[in-house]
Each structure stands twice: as C-alpha cells, then as structure tokens.
Amino acid sequence: MDYPIYEHDVLVIGAGGAGLRAAIEASAMGCRVGLVCKSLLGKAHTVMAEGGIAAALGNVDARDNWEVHFADTMRGGQYLNNWRMAEIHAKEAPERVRELEAWGAVFDRTKDGRILQRHFGGHKYPRLAHVGDRTGLEMIRTLQDHGIHQGIDVHMECTIIRLLKDGDRVVGAFGYYRERGQFVVFHAKAIVLATGGIGKAYKITSNSWEYTGDGHALAYEAGAELVDMEFVQFHPTGMVWPPSVRGILVTEGVRGEGGVLRNALGKRFMFDDIPEAYRNSTADNEEEGFLYVIGEKYQGRDARRPPELLTRDHVARCIVREIREGRGSPHGGVFLELQTFCDWLERRRPGLNKAEYIKKKLPSMYHQFKQLGGIDITKQPMEVGPTVHYIMGGVRVDGDTQMSTVPGLFAAGEVAGGLHGANRLGGNSLSDLLVFGKRAGEYAARFAKEHAAGQLPRDQIEETARWALSFIDHPQGDENPFQVQYDLQETMQNLVGIVRREEDMLRALEALERLRERYRRVRVVGNREYNPGWHTAMDLRNLLIVAEAITRSALERRESRGAQFREDYPNKSEEFGKVNIVVCKGPDGSMRVRREPIPEMPDYLKRVIEQNK
Amino acid sequence: MGKTIFRIWRGDKTGGQFREYQAEVSEGMVVLDVVHQIQATQAPDLACRWNCKAGKCGSCSAEINGQPRLMCMTRMDSLPPGPVTLEPMRAFPIIKDLVTDVSWNYRINKLIPPFKPRPPDFPDGTWRLAQEEVDRVQEFRKCIECFLCQNVCHVLRDHQMKEPPEIFGGPRFMIRVAALEMHPLDTVDRLPLLKDVLNIGLCNITKCCTEVCPEEIHITDNGIIPLKERVVDAYYDPLLWLARKVGNLLGLRKNKKIPLPTLQKNPTSEA
Ligand SMILES: Cc1cc2nc3c(=O)[nH]c(=O)nc-3n(C[C@H](O)[C@H](O)[C@H](O)COP(=O)(O)OP(=O)(O)OC[C@H]3O[C@@H](n4cnc5c(N)ncnc54)[C@H](O)[C@@H]3O)c2cc1C
Ligand code: SF4
Ligand code: SF4
Ligand code: FES
Secondary structure, eight states: OOOOEEEEEEEEEOOSHHHHHHHHHHHHTTOOEEEEOSSOTTOSGGGGOOSOEEOOOOSSOTTOOHHHHHHHHHHHTTTOSOHHHHHHHHHHHHHHHHHHHHTTOOOOBOTTSSBOEEOOTTOSSOOEEOSTTOHHHHHHHHHHHHHTTTTOEEEOSEEEEEEEEETTEEEEEEEEETTTOOEEEEEEEEEEEOOOOOGGGSSSBSOOTTOSOHHHHHHHHTTOOEEOTTOEEEEEEEEOSSGGGTTOBOOTHHHHTTOEEEOTTOOOGGGGOOOGGGGGGBOSSHHHHHHHHTTOEETTEEOOBOGGGSOHHHHHHHHHHHHHTTOOOTTSSEEEESHHHHHHHHHHSTTOOHHHHHHHHSHHHHHHIIIIIOOOTTTSOEEEEEEEEEESOEEOOOTTTOBOSSTTEEEOGGGBOSTTTTOOOTTHHHHHHHHHHHHHHHHHHHHHHHSOOOOOOHHHHHHHHHHHHHTBTOTTOOBOHHHHHHHHHHHHHHHSSSEEOHHHHHHHHHHHHHHHHHHHTBOBOSOSTTOHHHHHHHHHHHHHHHHHHHHHHHHHOOSOBTTBEETTBOSOOTTGGGEEEEEEEOTTSSEEEEEEEOOOOOHHHHHHHHHTO | OEEEEEEEEEEETTEEEEEEEEEEEOTTOBHHHHHHHHHHHTOTTOOOOOSOSSSSSOOOEEEETTEEEEGGGOBGGGSOSSOEEEEOOSSSOEEETTEEOOHHHHHHHHHSOOOOBOOOSSTTSOOOOOHHHHHHHHHHTTOOOOOHHHHHOHHHHTTOOEETTEEOOOHHHHHHHHHHHTOTTBOOOOHHHHHHTSOGGGOOOOOHHHHHOTTOOOIIIIIIHHHHHHHHHHHHOHHHHHHHHHHHHHTOSSSOOOOOOOOOOOTTSOO
16 A cells, blocks of 8 residues: 555545635644645635625624524424524524634625625525625635635645545545546544535536535445435526526525516516415515615515515425426526616616616626626526525534534535525525534544544555546446436436426436446546546446435425425425434445434524514 | 537647547537537546636636636637637646646745734624725635736746746735735735735736736736835835834834745645
C-alpha cells in the first residue's frame, strides 16, 4: 500500500457552507483539520444560492423570533421534521448570521443600517438576510477567506470514494486526486460529511455535476441510516427554454419581489387553490399581496402574502396541473412576470424607473435571462417550470451533535436529514449549513479528542482501489458511463418525479436493477489523468444507491405529504404522519426499509406550535 | 443551427494539439453544452471544469476563438459562423485539455491579511451601516474568481510575474484588497502589502482586466486606481507620509504594523 497518507484529527468531506463552517469550528477547537472537495475551493453548490439565509433577526419586523421561525419550519415540513433540529436551528441561526458579518460578509441594509431581510415562501415575517441575489457567493467567500487563515489543510479536486472503518467506527477515507488520478488515504479520528445533494439523479435539475449523492452513498455503505429520502424538492421555478438551460434556477426571490405566475390564458392561477393550513395567512386579492411585498398595511391590518409565496411543493404542483391540463406556455412551462407588480408600484410611486428597479432587486436573474434566454425580464415574462433542487432526506443524525448512527461519522448541510421534514422552506438551507456545520465541527472535534486514532484497514483500501481501476479499459466493458447516467436520470425523472404511482415506482426499481447490470459493464477510455468519463463511472455507484433509496422510501410512504405526491394515495394519512422512513444496508447487502416512529415533542414546543397556528 | 466544427486543444503539460470535432448545435446552446456533448459522445476523457452552468461559480473559463470567456455564458449564436476554437487559459500552467493549474491564485489570496472589524457598535455585537456605505464593496465582492482578468493581464500573462522576487498580485487580488480596504468596518492597513508584496505599481492601467470581467466589475476605475492613489498619498505625499509615521509612532493608528507575508511554495505539488 504505497499511497500517501494524511493524518488529521477531523476530516471534513465537502467545502460548501456546511463543510467550511465545520472545518473552521474544529480547527478553532485546536484540531488538525483536513478539508476535501471535488471542485476548486469556493466553487461548491453553496456559491449558487441566491435568495438568502433565514434567521429570525427581527430587523425588518420586530415580531419575529425563534418561536415563529420554528413553527414555520415545522409547518413547512408537515411535522415530520426532527423537532430538536428545528428548535436548535431557529434559535442559533441569528447568531450564525451575525458572526458571518463579523467575519466580513456585507449584507444589504435596512434604512436604519441593520441587516436587511426579505420575504420568502412559508416564512411568516421577512426573514432572509441577503446580498441581492448572490447570497451564497457572499457566504462561501466569507467562510473561505476566514478559513484559509486557520491552518486548515485543503485538498482541492479530490474525490472520496470510500469511508474506512475499524470495527464499528470510521477511521479514515480513501479517494483520488482528479488531476492525476492517484489514490490518497486520509487517516482521521472523526469525519464530517458535508457533500451536499443528489440532483444528478434527475434529468431536469438546478444542481451541478457534483451532486451525485456521494455523501449519502458513502454513509450508507459505511452502515449509517438514511432518513426521509422520499422527499425530493422540486423547485417550482426553473428555466425551461432554451433546452440547454432547462432546470437552471429562477430564484424564489422573483416571487418575493412581486413576481406573478400566469398560465397561457393569462390567468393568475395561484389564487384558485390555497391550502386550508395557509388560508388565514394568504391574500385573496392582488392589492393585498402587493402591499405585503412592499411591507405595507392593508385596510389597517398586516397585509397577507400573495399565493405565489405558498410553499414550494404546493406551487410546483399547481404549475404541473396547469401544464398537464393544457394551459402551459409554449415550451412546457408557465409564465412568471414582474410587469404587473411594477405597473402597480409605479401608480403608487409616480416616476419610478421600473427597469432599474428590477435590475437592482434581481441583478443576476436579469443577467441570466438576458444572456442565456435572450429575454429582458424588465419587459418580458419568463417561462418557468419545476426543477429538482434539493433533497430533504439524508444521513440520520442526532439533533444536537450531528453524529450519525456510525460512531465518529458526522453529517451536516444538505447531506444530513431531519431538519426540513417533508418540505424545506427557502432560505432554511443556508442557515442549516451554518448552524449544523458549526455543531458538526464542534462535536467531531470533541469526539477526536476523546478517541485515539483507529487502525487503517488495508483490505478495504485495496478492494476499493481495485474497484476504481476496474473501469479503465474493462475487457468485457461495452457501456458508456455518460449514457448509463443519462438513462438513470431519465428513469427517475419519468417514474419517481413530482407525481408518483406505485406501478411506476416498481418499474423504476426494475429499471434500476438493469442499470446496475449495465454499470458493471461500464468501460472507460483514456488514462487516469483528469478523466471525466472515469469520474462519472465511479459516481454512478452513488447515484444508483441514492435512486434506489428514494424509490423504496417513496413506495413505503403510502400517502401524499409535502414534497411527495402519490396519485394512488392523494391524501395525508394520520398513520404516516407519525413516522419517518429509514433505509440502511442489510447484512445481506440489500437495502432495508423501515418506519421509525417520530419521538413525542416536548410540551413547550407543542405550545409554540399551538400559539403560532 | 446544424453542424459546427469545434477545434479543441487537447494535451497536457508535455504538449498537445488542436483536434477537430463535429458538433450538433441547436437553439440556445452555449459553448459548454457543446463541450458536454462532445464529451458524452466522442471524447469521454476531454477535461474541462464547470459547476453552475449559470455564470455564478467561475469554473468554466477558457479562450473561445481567442477571447477569454466563460463557456457557460457564451451562446453559440453569439459567435461568428464557421469553426470555433477552444483552448485553455494561457496565463496558467496546463493540467489537461481545458483545465489549468490555478493554484497560484489561492496562494496569493493567502497573503492578504484577513478582515478585522472595529468593535461592535452595540452590545449585541452588531454594527449599523448605510446601504450607500456598502454599495462600493458589494461591487468588488461580486467576483466569482473565474481568473479571466488574471489571464489577460499582461503583467501575468506575458511577463509571468508570479514568483519572488517579482510578484504581481493581479487584478483579482487588487479588487479583493479593495473590498477589504474600503470595507467600512475593517481596521487593517494593507497599503504596505499592496505596495511591496502585491506590487500594485506594476499595473499600468491598460484596463484589459475590466474588459473581460463577466461580473462587469469596474476593476480598474473603481478598484485599482483608487488604491494606487491611496498608496501614493501614503508613501509619496510628504505631509501624509509624516503624519503616518508620527501616527504609527504614537500608536494613534488602530492598526499595528503587520509583518509582510511571503509567497509559499505550492503545497499540493503532490506526495
Ligand atoms: C441554484 C441554487 C440556489 C439556491 N438558493 C438557496 C437560497 O437562496 N437559500 C438557501 O437557503 N438555499 C439555497 N439553495 C440550497 C443550498 O444552496 C444548498 O442546499 C447548500 O448550499 C448545500 O450546501 P452544503 O454545504 O451542504 O453542500 P455544497 O455547498 O453543495 O458543497 C458540497 C461539497 O462537497 C464536495 N463533495 C461532494 N462529494 C464529494 C466527494 N465524494 N469527495 C469529496 N468532496 C465531495 C463538493 O465538492 C462540495 O465542495 C440553492 C441551491 C441551488 C442549486
Ligand atoms: S489594468 Fe492593470 S491589472 Fe488590469 S490588465 Fe491592465 S495592467 Fe493588468
Ligand atoms: S474580477 Fe471579474 S474577471 Fe476577475 S476573477 Fe473576479 S469575476 Fe473574474
Ligand atoms: S459553470 Fe459556473 S461560471 Fe460557468
């Protein structure tokens, strides 16, 4: 075994918001920290986040506090959330945001000079701290520039393909450098997974090549449990035209700033279907909705939100309904436009420069549509449709410490499950990264201090190296890795998408079985140096695991709730409202599915929910 | 739009050449789509970087028909008809095909002393800042680190001033320093760093950097020129120079003298 070995107390896999925050914390606690990422530093998904970070700072509306944020998060997640995580998240997010400012982040300001907050779907008060529509960039750059002075060892363009175990516990990780293809071993006392999501399991997604569910699969293979995997968030508004940009995100900020959804007949269809749970908090006329957007009163009381800002699962389903029933836009989406709002605003503020107003509020959206779609959003409507955006499910962790069911293995950020339940509210991810990234770093550091380094398992290393190399010039190989990946995406998109049925999902399982066969025959041409074909081949293993976990969990949950809509079980069921679906690898290597009862919520949290009904 | 010939540079640090590929181009496609198509169907080992496909991450920089640009934001229908040439950024060492070794930039970044705010204005640890005060730094903070400006700056591209004794930080890091120096809360003095380590004096304001910036940051006008003025004021204006010295002696300036950092050797030169 002549691979280089790096020794760390804590190894963090993933350098998005969660990974960076974890690394900073562990290193501040005096640990030797290694940080590994598949791309260059600063390019992780977090960089793409647009809308903002949810935190009950109460800067714009002083009535906001952790209790309201907690209740909003639980309602959005349809009460399947890990309530302890939702509580910690709501309580600690404001501190994490202020800390970011102390590290140099420059948020947009209120008139009195504090951090400005904007409206977002499902949040009762304006709650999202933001920087125009490039909040993620601000966040990752701040963490990166803070972290590089802390003595963290960064391994860029390095992909982990296996977690190494000594008995029950993880003791390291094995991976390869993309540049030259050499293998590398990390020996660590504790490991934090912060690898993000799974979007590449679907054809239409806002996610990049990195999102192949690596962390989910690595944890699963190491014996950890995955929870809530059926809940895949379809963001209601992705670009639909031209075909090559299909899926790219149109931030919810557009609706937050007054954007209106219309069908091909020009009808604003979101007023037609407002769920019972949100009726009291949703406007029933245009005037009131727009007043909400600009934060003014309606008939002497607080204006209620426009229906476009209902939760993502609901808005996505309404859009699908319009398209299915033949009222879609020319390229198979619906229209999203800012003109109605701006005309209304102009009547209140004569002389308003509408085009400038939109450009200032949504600069990168303006840019994106202008450059990629040839559309001027200050004058023309956008065409939008649902796109796979986020996975609520992930590694099952302890709410306080973020440790998985495998000792020494922690998870934070999108790869961890629990906080968001059946549906995530916009803005609750960036805050999740900070709150639980910090906690994962802290508890991983504690774990590292309490435990000696384990023994590195040679057999696991050798086995994985053999597997990785088996694709290159595979003698019996006849499959192109890109084609297998494409077919997997097609399968998941068509059979385990927004609207699900048992028969489709059973077919999906069969299709995945055939894809697994084909994956074994994948052949990679070329050598190990920066070879995307080889990388895609190895990532396929992870996508196959994640796709199966999503499908099996979705089959098991025989109800419709949050992000999961089952045509064969269109209603919520009381029985399934009490359980999470958990999958893990069984002793025979096959995937096990079980229902895990949700623990009883303590009385003080129940009261908070009651008071915020 | 039909078929288009792509001439893509293939090779590694030992050398390489242009290879021709036929691509099927349809409405709305960007250059990166074509690269992906070629990768999926003709050259699975063609190396390129990308992440967001929306001009947000700065991974996909390359030279398209000789112009430094983001591949994901360059629409095929914006290019003149005929074959398209695609090659890696030239100011940085080649790794493979379209992928270059940009690690030098990360080492330069590490030389810049971190943000250090003045004490909070309020006991809850917060500050009050007007939007107008932060507008200016927000412009610089839009940078997506595509390094296209570094790639076109002749001081780096033609004169390769990247290692001691002659280093030029390059436009990207000039505006990073500008973002810190003009940050209303920051207290560190980075003028010595600008003058003696990042050698701002080597910039002769050709503005090539500003022209290629996909974020449309006014790198020269709003960043480099004001910084140059500050350096001149601090070091070459006798009165200010004296004030600075005396201020330092009396400990009036908030910031103590910082020892100037030196460029580290590339640590990831592989084990
Ligand atoms: C377009 C877009 C807009 C969004 N807008 C918002 C928003 O406004 N507000 C909000 O709250 N959320 C938003 N989200 C969601 C949010 O950005 C993500 O959920 C979040 O950034 C995920 O952060 P993370 O730290 O968990 O992972 P990431 O930032 O995705 O980082 C994952 C890291 O893991 C590394 N990695 C993965 N696999 C491996 C491996 N095998 N080996 C080594 N390294 C690996 C990657 O290289 C990367 O560094 C948005 C998402 C998208 C796509
Ligand atoms: S203006 Fe200065 S930094 Fe920019 S390209 Fe010219 S010499 Fe380089
Ligand atoms: S300043 Fe502009 S050109 Fe330079 S790295 Fe940043 S975004 Fe790219
Ligand atoms: S892929 Fe992110 S900028 Fe081009």
